[in-house]
Amino acid sequence: MRKVGQGFEVSASDLVGYLYCRHLSALDRAVAEGTLKRPPITDDPFLKILWGLIHEESYVQHLTKSGLEVVKIEGVAVTDAAVAETVAAMKSGVQVIAQGALSYGGWVGRADILRRVEAPSALGSWSYEPVDTKVARETKAGTVLQLCLYSELIKEVQGVAPEHMSVVVPWSDFEPHQYRFVDYAAYFRRVRQGFLQSLTSAQTTYPDPNEHCEVCRWRSICDQRRREDDHLCLVAGISKLQIKELTGRGFSTMKALSVMPLPLDWKPERGSVAAYVRVREQARIQVEAREAGEPRFELLPVELGFGLTRLPKPSEGDIFLDLEGDPFAGEHGLEFLFGYLFTENNGELT
Numbered sequence: 102m103r104k105v106g107q108g109f110e111v112s113a114s115d116l117v118g119y120l121y122c123r124h125l126s127a128l129d130r131a132v133a134e135g136t137l138k139r140p141p142i143t144d145d146p147f148l149k150i151l152w153g154l155i156h157e158e159s160y161v162q163h164l165t166k167s168g169l170e171v172v173k174i175e176g177v178a179v180t181d182a183a184v185a186e187t188v189a190a191m192k193s194g195v196q197v198i199a200q201g202a203l204s205y206g207g208w209v210g211r212a213d214i215l216r217r218v219e220a221p222s223a224l225g226s227w228s229y230e231p232v233d234t235k236v237a238r239e240t241k242a243g244t245v246l247q248l249c250l251y252s253e254l255i256k257e258v259q260g261v262a263p264e265h266m267s268v269v270v271p272w273s274d275f276e277p278h279q280y281r282f283v284d285y286a287a288y289f290r291r292v293r294q295g296f297l298q299s300l301t302s303a304q305t306t307y308p309d310p311n312e313h314c315e316v317c318r319w320r321s322i323c324d325q326r327r328r329e330d331d332h333l334c335l336v337a338g339i340s341k342l343q344i345k346e347l348t349g350r351g352f353s354t355m356k357a358l359s360v361m362p363l364p365l366d367w368k369p370e371r372g373s374v375a376a377y378v379r380v381r382e383q384a385r386i387q388v389e390a391r392e393a394g395e396p397r398f399e400l401l402p403v404e405l406g407f408g409l410t411r412l413p414k415p416s417e418g419d420i421f422l423d424l425e426g427d428p429f430a431g432e433h434g435l436e437f438l439f440g441y442l443f444t445e446n447n448g449e450l451t
Contacts, residue, residue, distance in 0.1 A: 102133040105207070109133060109300055112179070113210040113250045117243035119296040121313040124306040126299060128319055140318050156271055157213050157234040161199050163275045164214075173199040179209035188258055191215065194227050203254035212251045216267070223260030230263040231255060232277060240268050240278060249289035252282045309341075310334050331355050336384045342371055343380055359388040 103110040109130075119126040131137035165171050172195045174187050183202035190198050198215040214232035222228035231251035235244050248266035256262040267277035308323030317323075327334060331354040333344045346369055352358045361381050365374055382399075390397035403410060418441075426436040 102129045104133045104135070108207060110207050110209060111296075111300075112208070113247040116246055116250060116293060116296055118313075119299065120243055120246060120292055122308075122311060122317070123299070123304070124308045124323070125313070125317060125319060126296070127304060127306045130300060140322060156236050156269075160214070160234050160269050160275055161197075164197050169196045171195075171197040171199055174202050174211075175200075176202075177211070179204055179211060187215075191229055191258055192224055194225060198229070203251065203258070205254050205257040208250060208254060210247070210251055210254055212255075214269075215255070218263075218265075220261075220264065224258075228259050228261060228263065229255055230265050230267065232267045232269060234269045236271055240270075240280075244268055245280065245285050246289055246292060248280065249282065249285055250293075253289075333358060336380055336387065338383060339380045340372075343377065346370060346372075347377075347380075355384050356388055358384040360385075 102112070102115045115126070115129060118129060128137060132139045161171060161173070172190045174183050174190070176183055179202045184204045187198060187201040187203065190201075194217065196217045199213070201212045201215040203210050203212060212231045213234045215229045216232050217227050218230050219226065220228045231248050233244055233248055233251075235241075248268070252263045252266055263282055265279045266282055267279050269275055269277050308319070308326050310323075310327070314320045314323065333339060333347060333353065333355060335355050336358065347353070347358060347361075350367065352361050358381055363378060363381065365377060368374065369377055386397050386399060420441055422439060424437050424439070
């Protein structure tokens with residue numbers, strides 16, 4: 102996001118950020134307006150994998166090895182020169198354009214891939230469709246929004262909107278998953294309108310945690326804010342519904358929850374009383390540990406039929422393993438297969 106005159110120049114990433122977290126969008130707007138400093142970007146190899154940089158490079162190599170002509174638009178920013186180079190490549194009819202730079206009406210974007218298709222447009226007997234490389238197992242709404250924006254920007258160059266937009270994920274042998282642009286165009290316009298309205302009005306937001314925090318550049322700053330506020334989300338195992346109910350009843354911090362009177366003299370609107378007692382006790386343990394400066398825990402009574410009590414009775418030769426694979430390693434992920442071999446020797450296992 103960049104302040105330009107009285108308005109903003111925004112990108113596909115800005116639109117996706119608004120979808121995932123209103124607070125993220127508000128922070129980026131403050132940076133663009135010069136009232137907040139952008140946090141430094143850390144060079145984390147794991148985040149590079151999550152962001153799909155390695156996967157994208159692998160897909161481009163695959164296209165090249167398939168005999169397709171690939172033109173890569175160098176750089177990262179969407180500059181006038183990069184846009185002009187992209188438009189020239191589209192007009193020449195090159196088969197694949199990597200990192201195509203697109204710009205129109207205050208919107209900018211860098212599409213992973215622009216793939217030529219044999220459908221007529223203002224360019225000639227061909228046109229282009231956007232292809233995005235993602236490492237997620239399932240296509241998320243943010244990815245669809247990005248592709249919709251790229252499709253809109255492509256339309257401004259070639260005169261017609263792409264019929265399809267595609268996603269290439271790992272474990273697929275680089276086979277694209279296709280989506281029809283018209284099927285998602287209305288959803289795209291609705292989110293885009295909400296985002297643009299947020300840029301023209303003052304909004305109060307809070308860094309409520311969500312799954313996007315794992316790859317967000319603001320995550321450490323937002324985490325610090327929640328800790329300074331002693332926010333209820335710090336209580337292990339608490340739900341958003343419980344946070345909303347407890348806040349409405351005056352227990353808006355972990356400290357306040359830890360001393361909430363028991364037994365409860367009110368009935369939850371949703372959920373059981375036992376669930377609220379559980380999070381209250383969890384808050385108590387965490388606050389006690391924080392004030393003592395050392396870990397604290399309490400053992401819960403064993404309940405038959407739950408947890409480890411569901412395991413069969415132990416027998417000689419039992420082995421229990423708890424191993425995690427790496428779904429983001431390479432194009433097919435990494436899983437482990439272990440076996441156990443024993444032989445009998447004079448009645449003894451070896």
